[in-house]
Amino acid sequence: MNDAGKSTRNRAGAPAPTGEGLDARLVVERGAFRLDVALTAAPGDVVALLGPNGAGKTTALRALAGLVPLTDGHLRLDGAELDRTPPESRPVGVVFQDYLLFPHLSALDNVAFGPRCHGATKAEARAQAAAWLERMGLTDHAGAKPRRLSGGQAQRVALARALATHPRLLLLDEPLAALDARTRLDVRAQLRHHLAEFEAVAVLVTHDPLDAMVLADRLVVVENGRAVQEGTPSDIARRPRTDYIAHLVGLNLYRGRAEGHTVHVDGGASITTSEDLTGPVFVAFPPGAVTLHRDRPTGSSARNLWRCEVTGLETHGDQIRTALTGDLPLAADLTTVAAAELGLRPGATVWATVKAAQTHAYPA
CATH class of the missing domain: 3.40.50.300 (P-loop containing nucleotide triphosphate hydrolases)
Structure with missing residues (x-):
């Protein structure tokens, strides 16, 4: 809410002053x-x-x-x-x-x-x-x-x-x-x-x-x-x-332990991030950051690569939301054309890539 006239608004979310609010x-x-x-x-x-x-x-x-x-x-x-x-x-x-x-x-x-x-x-x-x-x-x-x-x-x-x-x-x-x-x-x-x-x-x-x-x-x-x-x-x-x-705001979310730029996710997979952290962290990235391939990509600049299986497809706005399981359970958003070209269907094997710069890690 943008209202400069409300000088009493506590935008930092701190407790209300004593006796007020x-x-x-x-x-x-x-x-x-x-x-x-x-x-x-x-x-x-x-x-x-x-x-x-x-x-x-x-x-x-x-x-x-x-x-x-x-x-x-x-x-x-x-x-x-x-x-x-x-x-x-x-x-x-x-x-x-x-x-x-x-x-x-x-x-x-x-x-x-x-x-x-x-x-x-x-x-x-x-x-x-x-x-x-x-x-x-x-x-x-x-x-x-x-x-x-x-x-x-x-x-x-x-x-x-x-x-x-x-x-x-x-x-x-x-x-x-x-x-x-x-x-x-x-x-x-x-x-x-x-x-x-x-x-x-x-x-x-x-x-x-x-x-x-x-x-x-x-x-x-x-x-x-x-x-x-x-x-x-x-x-x-x-x-x-x-x-x-995470589901409300449309993000893939994982909890794990960071060692520098690598986060070891609960469940065994790892995610490379742009942040350099140590200790318990969350890692998030949007479904739109995920690129899918039918064959294992070579020469990709993406630092993250996981083998996955399609478990579901649904229309999500003007895109196709793809649910995946495997090395790392995640959701990916693709255009209708991209989904058709990949021949996506439940049970299909795909490779998912995400660039480290498109992930966001922060302390848990």
Whole structure:
């Protein structure tokens, strides 16, 4: 997010200043599942919780909203302890995945509901709601019931309703999941704009890496109830630390031990890299860096060469994603023409090459 006007934004991802923003350790035990995730954010930060289904993202969001009690840990917002504060008394706005607009109320009265609950008169609440709908570009739809709104319009009404109470913490649960692909593109851009203007803390839950990368300043990747990686979108995309993250950002990822420019990968293979490192490392490279040959190449400038077997082929954008096993399990992207010329099919033997300059090694 690029917004120079938000001077309070903590772009380095450091903990929020004492007394400002969010400071939480969310511990929730539900049967055999245990969530234990720490979250800190300064006013103006947008933090995305990213992870697979069942990782604990929604449980964390519901704990922040007060809908799930903490088993342990703490929850402080702007210095105030919220652990035992009822949900309705927390300065928190929530946009649920399905928006949960009141079906019998107009868009205007849906947005006015929050201010009314906070003591505003009906006229005051409606005036505030009208102003929010104008900001969202929905003035012409103020009198419409939710069933008459498009998915994008309903999402903006839900966002306006959450913001109308001036929350100090905005929670968004898969806010774009209910939209079709075309609408999603437009609404994502609009949501990014509105989050850029939001001066408090926003926490977004999503399993979509594009939503997370576009909307958030910092990502917290959650797997099995734990935060496995945290950082800016660019840091995480460049240096994934789990197979789940590598798959999301489209990289081949391996863990091994470096001795200079050679990394001995867990499983027996080795990879030559441009980095000179020692000790435990990760090595990553994109599928597009892989070149496939039907016969063992001679005279190739690539420092890495592995004998592999094709295990699967699928369309991936305008290319063919090829799954390979053998000396080094990996994915390779080829053009349709290249795949046809190689005669690729499951079970075929190929040789894979990758130049050392196209790999990226970093400490584990």
